[in-house]
Amino acid sequence: MFESLSERFEGIFDRLRSKGTLRESDVDEVLREIRLALLEADVNFVVVKSILARIREAAIGARVHEALNPAQQVIKLVNEALVEALGGESVRIQYASRPPTVVLMAGLQGSGKTTNSAKLARWFRQQGRNPLLVGADLQRPAAVEQLRTMGERVGVPVFSQPGDPVETARAGVDEARRLGRDVCIVDTAGRLAIDAELMDQVRRISQATSPDYTFLVVDAMTGQDAVTVAESFDAALALDGVILTKLDGDARGGAALSVKEVVGKPIAFASTGEKVEDFDLFHPDRLASRILGMGDVLTLIEKAEQVYEKEEAEQTAAKLLEGKFTLDDFLEQLQQVRKMGPLQNLMGMMPGMPKEMRNAEIDEGQVNRVEAIIRSMTRDERVDPTIIDGSRRLRIANGSGTQTSDVSQLLKQFREMQKLMKRMPGISGTKSARSGRGKKGKGKKGRKGGGGRVTPAGTGRTTPKQPFTLPGLD
């Protein structure tokens, strides 16, 4: 149902490729597809119109650069337009010169204000601050309880008192000052944008606390209504930014684009999971690829860079290319990869992953078992698994607490992987990887330009002429 934009483009681009340059009619055809993709991603109708107008202008002007492949050219333009529309850079928090820095959280019911108040508190703590959470949602039953529990979980004190939310918020800020907490996060009740009474109440909370930052909490699954909500809250509170929640689902998050366009303020934070640590500053370029259905390659690379040492990486890669990849290397790689975060999350970031695989729950216990099996092998066995016979297999199974069939399966899997690795260089595009992952990765090369921001540096290393290219990076 929600095929990605790149898939949509395939047909058009196959035709375009033979042409060489973009004609106006081609641009229009592509724009129609982009329009559909944006609407399906829940970008607001009006916002779609204005973005398309911008893309069209850029696309037609860009026809002069005939050197580029038209497909790449359009994708690049679209991506740039989206990144620009989403706000270019990540936000930077400026702390108040006279603490506390007050942060007000507002939004519809069920958008995730309470949970994200706590997550934000945790984030501030990581920045070396001492936040205080203020529970001013006195409406929903047990909302303050929830905040208290969450506060405990992230190690941040919570202030609340029954009665009037405006008074509670005011007292909360005073309390923060008294305790010397330098950040004060005020959680408010969810309210409908058209509820005049409650909107007035939140306005009074805002006046009473004079927040340095007012964040609108928006559910990534929100549809066309996001614009109305953002407009109303912005009118009442003068928003400073948006916190986008529930991004861990498969909603495209087009609402973010709508909100950004309307409010004109950046999306500051994004929440990507149920755990308190699944929360970080927002990266517009990454959501752009998501709206277009292109995966999150940049985050993946960033994580990889944190984990891998360059030299070590080159050695491994060399081994890999020579086909000398042993189970020892496999084990080492596996451990490195796990340092990058839960395997589940990594899968989700890969572009071109088949959906069933991306959403498959990876059992980390399964991975532990694989590690145990390899560790139960002797050095000789790890270097040359072919020597593993029935009795060795049984020993390994016993040693790792698994069944012999598990051992066999791992070995089989490893052999297949080795074959795959050997075929990797020299073959263009994702072909080799594809056979391992099923049909969906097909023919993506050159179609998913990530805006040309990350260009593989083709410097003189021992890599073969045609390096393995990740879709989206050429």
Place this chain on the structure above:
Amino acid sequence: MEIVILLVVLAVVIVASLAYVGLRARGSTDLEPPPAPPVEAGASEVVVVEDEGQASGTVLAPPPEAPTVEGPPVEVPPVRPSFRDRLAKARGTFSGYLGSIRSRKVDAETWDELEEALIRADVGVAATQQILDQLRTMAKDESISDPEVLLERLKALLKGMLATSDRSLHHQAGGPNVWLFVGVNGVGKTTTIGKIARQQGAQGRSVVMAAGDTFRAAAAEQLAMWADRTGADIVRGSEGGDPSSVIFDAVERAAARGNDLVLGDTAGRLHTKTNLMDELRKVRRVADRDPGNVTEVLLVLDATTGQNGLVQAQQFTDAVDVTGVVLTKLDGSAKGGIALAIQATLGIPIKLVGLGETVDDLVEFDPDEFVEALFA
């Protein structure tokens, strides 16, 4: 950089192969040394678990006062007028949306504006195109040029898509009926249960709430407050405990006390989380075990939800066989058009609509009012 990318790819191939192995292993049961979940096994075992865990299964509310008398079909209280009133409030903000369509004869622009109206109501691109294609054929066949006639046809078409014989909440005689409430996070499951408990109580049914949301902080407290307000029983488990056992415990208690209805709350979950959806499957299975009888599985859907709502409905139906949709927060500015797409595509009827914060604001769905409001 190339090297890093290469390794990332390698990593992913590794991960993918592991995931693949994992998937297959799960499929063929005999490969794994299975640490089978205990509650799965049998009713007797569950009872043992419950008895040992003193935290789980505490009855908070007083015992049910009245033994029950049964009337088979369910009728939600007649609060129909509030649908119109409540929607009118939201409608006021957006009046005149179709103004320019009405002002001239049907032309190319009319179609564009109709498309815009439907998409803006979150009906979705695919459904909108389908609807308008049908309307176009109709307009051609009957050579309609009057915009009012065209609009009437469109509304009739939409109402036709929403037509269903049965929007009642099912209740069968015999053991305690279980109504499960499922959905993604923050849609209003707990609140909906509170309201339904009050309404069902008013109809003379004795209700037990099962605090199956053992994940979110203070979710059980929230439900307990509703139980307090409505005078229903509540069965709670420990935070982080097994939701199936909480529900089963509630069913057993309801059976022992001769209660009619168990309202099973579940933790909000994104439909993409395979393990959580499996957990939900189990909740349904366990709830359906004797003496329980699952007669409704209601998907609670926030009216502001966009196109992802369709995927949600699909996934939840695949997992637990959803019998109806509760569309909440329709008193806001959102039109809830995705519910139309859901009923049209998946055939799941919208049963109830949330139009405000009070108990009486949860009303039976009215397709006519809903369609009118789409264009308001």
